[in-house]
Amino acid sequence: MTNLSELHSAIRPTTLHEEVASRLRTLIFERRLAPGAWVDEKALAAEWGISRTPLRExxxxxxxEGLVTAVPRRGCQVNELSEDDAAQLFPVMALLEGRCAHEAALRATDAELAELQGLHEALELHAAAHDVNGYYRANHVFHSRVQALAGNRWLDRATNELRKFMRMLRGRQLNWPGRLEASIAEHRALIDALVRRDAHRAERLMHDHLMAQLQALQALRANESRPAPPPAPSESP
Structure with missing residues (x-):
């Protein structure tokens, strides 16, 4: 008969590599492991005090999950979403998150909607301070909470799967001029629709909010890809 200590020792390796996977995701989502970066297995194993076996698992x-690519004899490289990836991902995420908003408007309790208003107030504070990083983090919490309030496990599963890739972008579109101000205005309309339990309006607003993010990201990337203007000719003395 298997005793409890044997069961504990049997599951520890699995638990360890899952914890390591969670840490790696955080590094990627926070861009401390940037797109295109190689994962330094030796350095991370030393930093975390583990062997390289759970790290490789x-x-x-x-x-x-599609977050890294294993390259033979070189290791793992963090994936980067291309323009085509973003153009295909955002419309699908807009449909999923729109449905989350629709179901949240119908199912959330009054107390849960009041909590959501509190999360929106955090967004307002970060927007007023023009704190892009703080706004991004609060925005992730807000969207995740709307998803949870939808109370649909199938919708939750599909949305979670794609949200990982959205997080790889880490709200880069918020750096486009005027996008932060536009985003908070969209959120004001969205929270109003949710509190009023206007499910159809909430769904449309959330959908359009995601598509506006895509437009800003595309504008930002187009601007970054433009060649720098040549230096102005110096005047002769």
Whole structure:
């Protein structure tokens, strides 16, 4: 008969590599492991005080999720979403998050909607301070909460799967001039629709909010890809 200590020792390796995978995701989502970067297995194993075995198992998980790519004899490289990836991802995420808003408007309790208003107030504070990083973090919490309030496990599963890739962009579109101000205005309309339990309006507003993010991201990337203007000719003395 198997005793409890044997069961505990049997599951520890799995628990460890799952914890390592979670840490790696955080590094990627926070861009401390930037798109295109190689994962330094030796350095991370030393920093975290673990062997490279659970680290490699964790990297296999992330490779299956599409966050990294394993390259033979070189290691793992953090994936980067291309313009085509973003153009295909955002419309699908807009449909999913729109549906989350629709179902949240119908199912959330009054207390839960009051909590959501509190999360919106945090967004207002970060927008007023023009704190892009703080706004991004608060925005992630807000969207995740709307998703949870929808109370649909199938919708939750599909949305979680794609949200990982959205987080790889880490709200880069917020750096486009005027996007932060536009985003908070969109959120004001959205929270109003949710509190009023206007499910159809909430769905449309959330959908359009995601598509506006895509437009800003595309504008930002187009601007970054433009060649720098040549230097102005110096005047002769």
């Amino acid at each position: 964790a990297l296999k998980v992330l490779a299956a």
